[in-house]
Amino acid sequence: MSEPVVLVINSGSSSIKFQLVEPGSGRVDGSGLIERIGESSGHLVYHYDGGVIERDDVIEDHTAGLHAAEEVVAEAGRSLAERGVAVVGHRVVHGGPVFREPTLLDDAVVAELKRLSPLAPLHNPPNVAGIEVARRLLPDVPHVAVFDTAFFHTLPEAAATYAIDTAVAHANGVRRYGFHGTSHEYVGERAAAFLGRDLEETNQIVLHLGNGASVSAIRGGVAVDTSMGMTPLEGLVMGTRSGDLDAGVILHLIRNAGMTVDELDDLLNRHSGLLGMCGENDFRAVRAMIDDGDPAARLAYDVYVHRLRRYLGAYLVELGGADAIVFTGGVGEHSAILRRDALAGLGGLGIVVDPDRNESPDGSERRIGADGSAVEILVIPTDEELAIARKSIALV
Template structure:
């Protein structure tokens, strides 16, 4: 069915939204609400009629979404008249309850809210986005697309933590994985780029942005991923530590007197690249590296070292890899990370072509050498388009 899908990504302190044609991938409008709850809130709305850029206080997510809908009506026409056939909502955590896109009703909203214990920064904001959008567009079907759904196929050996099984069951502790919409979209695009059926390929997808995750995908299904119960585990990220010895948490609590909330803040907001170098933006990090800052150089080296460990582990888990794909803001744009994370792997059949790697482009492209047995690709992610298509497919088959 032709028409547009409104995609809402309601985060902990921001809301991204797009109005997109899922069949053609045409982007009709898009925008961002940020600094929610702060006096210097910010709204940007891009549309064919122009750009709206305003700074004003945004009390909460509900206030922010209502402001957006008012702006949409002001500069164009109300969404109710814009041919919206569905609304797709990104939901971070589906727990053990949701393993596929789901048509939203009151019971589903309640289930998503109940899962907030597993994603306290995200699921409550997701729920508010759903509630407001359902109020404003009550006659349009709403679909929840879950970050965790793609990793529902993880084998038990990969999803199970080696702790007391009764404790794990009682507290829903397992590896869930995140960025699943991106990993699923990018692995599908990588297969299409190579002219292959996903069922034929062993893939590693590296989603590298301020948040970062890796996945091992065999025959189109995920068999492992770096994020776990929460998005904290795995790769070094902008402000998150990624993998650490769990004993560090106990040590900090017992010897420094840090509370659980203080440790949570440390590991999620004051670690990663920011904790090591003082900056979490990769471009700022590289500027410091170029200026000779040794802390920044160490941060970069730690980042790449962790990334290489996961690549190596997933090659073994897959029994060999046919394609490695970089995506996300860092993965798509950073020449050095792509080069250094795969350096010296010629014996494994993985070689990056320097000229192809340094060529700047926004398109899907191959950066591996002609002699490389493994294809190395750069594929821009498009989670919003993936959500729009999932919503359309669920509602209209």
């Protein structure tokens, strides 16, 4: 009997990622990306066992995008109906205080997700758009929402609470929710398994580093702190996001630069971080600029590493020491220089990188710490789609 297939959908503001996953084996039957939705020329690429299908065409909206996904899957050999999709798993960025577990989607849940949109105005509306379209296209298949924030609902109140007026905070849902939770949870579990240790007895610091970036402190498989907050804007320096910022800077820009809320939103989310400091948000391009002697890129990188090390130190204290430091995400998995610099000079804390292991091009789960390192240092590739697929099939 063949294994059931899960269709995983990650719907963004102008893109849709989709993947057909066998949750037990982890086998990917097909993986696609639709970009530039609503623009003058859209792009679709679909990878499957028989090859690659790629085309450019106008993709007016998410409905057209998911129809295109349905068509390209059929073109590759078998339609979604013929593949026997058992469940559709949707990535949803913000579950607010309401959703703490994978949730079966119905009209009432979708309405509640819309109500939560002010907490994640850049992310939840496109997530919901993808859900609504997919439910129309596949009405006879159960749909499940898996939330980025769910893993962090365990944060202690001291870690989750902002020091503002309590009544104002409660009335407006202001607290730390955390994001990238699906990745942090998956990577933490894989790291413990790699080390042959019980998850419940392993303290880890997980660094999810990509265009978006976050770090978490995980005690015995339970999240106790994380760098992202009420929104994915707080914390580490990111590709286009500022990360931590004195709130007074916002007041200063309103009073002295006359900036509006929308202008500040655009500045902090889309034109800050690495992009704001040196004009480039791709980490590889920033490193190339540094190699060419660009001082702005050098400073941007130094700020990035400084912020990362500050969180690392804080979480080592919070956990009372870590059994493992784990790198994941596009930057975390592929930048040996970043890993080296982030952990440089920490031998006194029992954290020692092995240069040869660190620079190995091996893309699998691996140890990069020196033999004498008291703290394990690992690279664990993340697989959020597989995690979503497994959570979705488990629910239904």
